[in-house]
Amino acid sequence: xxxxxxxxxxxxxxxxxxxxxxxxxxxxxxxxxxxxxxxxxxxxxxxxxxxxxxxxxxxxxxxxxxxxxxxxxxxxxxxxxxxxxxxxxxxxxxxxxxxxxxxxxxxxxxxxxxxxxxxxxxxxxxxxxxxxxxxxxxxxxxxxxxxxxxxxxxxxxxxxxxxxxxxxxxxxxxxxxxxxxxxxxxxxxxxxxxxxxxxxxxxxxxxxxxxxxxxxxxxxxxxxxxxxxxxxxxxxxxxxxxxxxxxxxxxxxxxxxx
Amino acid sequence: xxxxxxxxxxxxxxxxxxxxxxxxxxxxxxxxxxxxxxxxxxxxxxxxxxxxxxxxxxxxxxxxxxxxxxxxxxxxxxxxxxxxxxxxxxxxxxxxxxxxxxxxxxxxxxxxxxxxxxxxxxxxxxxxxxxxxxxxxxxxxxxxxxxxxxxxxxxxxxxxxxxxxxxxxxxxxxxxxxxxxxxxxxxxxxxxxxxxxxxxxxxxxxxxxxxxxxxxxxxxxxxxxxxxxxxxxxxxxxxxx
Numbered sequence: 001x002x003x004x005x006x007x008x009x010x011x012x013x014x015x016x017x018x019x020x021x022x023x024x025x026x027x028x029x030x031x032x033x034x035x036x037x038x039x040x041x042x043x044x045x046x047x048x049x050x051x052x053x054x055x056x057x058x059x060x061x062x063x064x065x066x067x068x069x070x071x072x073x074x075x076x077x078x079x080x081x082x083x084x085x086x087x088x089x090x091x092x093x094x095x096x097x098x099x100x101x102x103x104x105x106x107x108x109x110x111x112x113x114x115x116x117x118x119x120x121x122x123x124x125x126x127x128x129x130x131x132x133x134x135x136x137x138x139x140x141x142x143x144x145x146x147x148x149x150x151x152x153x154x155x156x157x158x159x160x161x162x163x164x165x166x167x168x169x170x171x172x173x174x175x176x177x178x179x180x181x182x183x184x185x186x187x188x189x190x191x192x193x194x195x196x197x198x199x200x201x202x203x204x205x206x207x208x209x210x211x212x213x214x215x216x217x218x219x220x221x222x223x224x225x226x227x228x229x230x231x232x233x234x235x236x237x238x239x240x241x242x243x244x245x246x247x248x249x250x251x252x253x254x255x256x257x258x
Numbered sequence: 259x260x261x262x263x264x265x266x267x268x269x270x271x272x273x274x275x276x277x278x279x280x281x282x283x284x285x286x287x288x289x290x291x292x293x294x295x296x297x298x299x300x301x302x303x304x305x306x307x308x309x310x311x312x313x314x315x316x317x318x319x320x321x322x323x324x325x326x327x328x329x330x331x332x333x334x335x336x337x338x339x340x341x342x343x344x345x346x347x348x349x350x351x352x353x354x355x356x357x358x359x360x361x362x363x364x365x366x367x368x369x370x371x372x373x374x375x376x377x378x379x380x381x382x383x384x385x386x387x388x389x390x391x392x393x394x395x396x397x398x399x400x401x402x403x404x405x406x407x408x409x410x411x412x413x414x415x416x417x418x419x420x421x422x423x424x425x426x427x428x429x430x431x432x433x434x435x436x437x438x439x440x441x442x443x444x445x446x447x448x449x450x451x452x453x454x455x456x457x458x459x460x461x462x463x464x465x466x467x468x469x470x471x472x473x474x475x476x477x478x479x480x481x482x483x484x485x486x487x488x489x490x491x492x493x494x495x496x497x498x499x
Contacts, residue, residue: 096356103353111457211364213454222465225456228357230364232450235469242462 002207010208014193020204026244028200033150033256035158042175043159047151050202051141056151057134058159061170065121065128073120073128077106079135079148086140100228104145105135105152107224108185108216115156116180122164129161131179142202145214149187150252157181157257184257185223186249189214190241192231197241199248213238215245219253222246264435265421271431279415279427279475284395284482286403286490294404296486298396300415301429302386307396309404312374320375325368327375330359332393334382354390361414361443361452362397367407376406387433388416391441394453399483403490409445411483412452415475416441417468424464426471440468444476 013020023029029050038044043058065072079102081089094102109115120129133155135148156179163174190197191212193205201209211229215222222242227233233241264271274280280301289295292308299305315321332355336343347355362378378400380393391414398412418428419438428436438458442451456465 094352096352099349099352100356103349107457111459113459218459221459221461222456223459225454226357227451227454228360230360230452232364232445232448232452233454234450235466235473238451238454238469239462239466242465246462 002204006204007208010205011194014196014198014205014208017196019198021202025196025198026248028248028252029202031150031252031256033154035154040172041155042162042172043155043157043179045151045154045158047147047154049143049147049150049200051139052143052147053139053141054144054147054151055136055138056148056155057136058155059132059134060159060162061130061132062122062127062164062168063130065125069117070125071121072117073115074130075106075110075115075117075133076130077102077109077133077135077152079105079137081137081140085137089137089140100226101145101148102135104214104216104224104226105133105149105187107226108149108187109133109152109156112183112185112216112218112223114153114181114183114185114218116182119180120161131156131159140203142204142206143189143200145189146187146200149185149216150256153184153186153257157184183218184253185216185218186252187214187216188245188248188252190244192229192233192237197237197244199244213241215242217246217249219250220246263421264432265423265425270425272429276423277426277471277474279478280429282479282482284399284486286399286486292400292404294400294402294406296396296399296403298392298399300388300392300395300427302384303382303388303392303429304384305380305382305389305393305396307378307380307393307400309376309378309397309400309406311376311404312371312406313377315373315375321373324372326366326371326373328359328363328366328368329375329377330355330362330380330397331378332358332380332382332390334385334389338382338385354393357453357455358390358394358397361394361412362401364452365409365412365445366401367409370407376401387429388427388441390453391415391443394443395479395483399486402483402487410447411480412443412445413476413479413483414441414443414453415472415479417472417475419458419460419464419468424467424471426475438464438468440465440472442469442472442476444473446477446480
């Protein structure tokens with residue numbers, strides 16, 4: 001639990017153009033991505049961002065396509081904020097925070113047209129691959145959105161399509177091709193604390209956040225955005241936030257995904 | 259894919275210009291039981307909103323000793339779209355309820371009503387794109403009608419990208435075929451954006467154009483909302499005689 005004193009402490013330091021841990025405003029904490037963490041998953045990635053820990057797994061199964069896209073696979077993104085990760089999380093059905101997290105990550109992957117969904121068609125109108133991306137939060141130490149977005153694309157890049165057994169079920173012993181991934185969307189959220197824009201707040205800083213704007217980018221273009229929290233952004237602040245996200249997205253893409 | 263273009267010579271399928279909104283209607287005081295209520299129609303999208311409170315908050319553990327707690331529910335009527343929607347909350351409506359709640363919480367003077375709840379219920383009766391915007395516009399009217407002190411009315415509308423062209427207030431076939439949807443909520447007095455969502459591939463210049471267009475649309479809506487509130491209370495004066 002963060003106290004009012006913690007919040008005031010963060011606000012005072014940020015007002016003085018510094019951060020409690022000495023980072024620059026546009027500097028991320030240390031990021032580590034370990035792919036292939038779970039052998040039973042078609043793809044997985046453990047993301048460590050400072051002390052925040054998220055494990056993302058991809059499982060694939062065979063099912064029916066949607067009637068309006070009979071020759072395309074189906075993507076599903078889900079997030080679990082279980083009680084293991086924070087005293088603020090409770091078990092039970094997903095709360096609005098988890099739903100929003102999953103849907104923001106989902107839109108980033110879906111709208112960037114990152115996965116070639118046509119290659120996931122087995123039999124047009126009958127059988128396609130269903131790709132389930134599950135975001136499992138293990139330790140909430142701030143900025144879950146960006147860590148989850150990066151984890152999702154890392155797990156998707158790691159995923160291999162199972163073979164198909166004679167009875168028509170997936171054969172995970174014989175995984176073959178990788179998923180056809182054409183774009184790498186990177187989620188970068190701009191947080192406003194006392195009117196200043198900072199990236200990647202840790203837990204203490206996050207308690208002082210007034211509002212946020214998540215921008216998911218692919219090479220120079222934007223593919224999804226979401227504003228959250230109660231403080232507003234002027235149009236100029238939105239444009240500035242986009243520039244920061246594009247720059248940071250390119251940086252992360254270059255360092256971790258090339 | 260048909261070769262036929264949706265937008266020809268800057269004229270859209272329903273005859274509108276690129277930066278033209280659909281016609282709209284706003285009313286205040288449409289639900290008698292509520293402490294405040296509003297109705298907003300934008301073309302074929304219709305929303306009503308009711309506000310109850312400030313009132314006692316249940317469950318008790320949510321009580322905040324320094325400010326009011328805002329509850330918000332966005333709900334689509336099962337018959338509001340071409341395919342029936344299963345009643346009850348789903349992931350989409352949960353997310354929309356949350357972003358609308360955030361947008362409205364930022365303008366309400368919550369500290370005026372500690373330990374209470376302010377409850378906002380939005381019902382989409384008929385849907386033809388921009389349901390979250392129309393719902394938000396109705397909810398703003400309802401909050402003002404309930405006499406809840408606010409910094410300003412929240413206004414909301416959407417821009418979009420169809421066939422590479424930025425347009426204001428996407429509707430009908432543009433909504434199905436369009437590449438980008440960009441709903442925003444804007445507060446004219448503060449020149450700030452309180453809700454912004456976007457999906458689809460877009461560059462910065464297009465986004466800027468979309469936001470500028472949507473802000474222009476919001477300013478039109480703002481006048482309609484104020485007019486609705488004035489009409490409501492002008493009428494009340496007459497009723498009392």
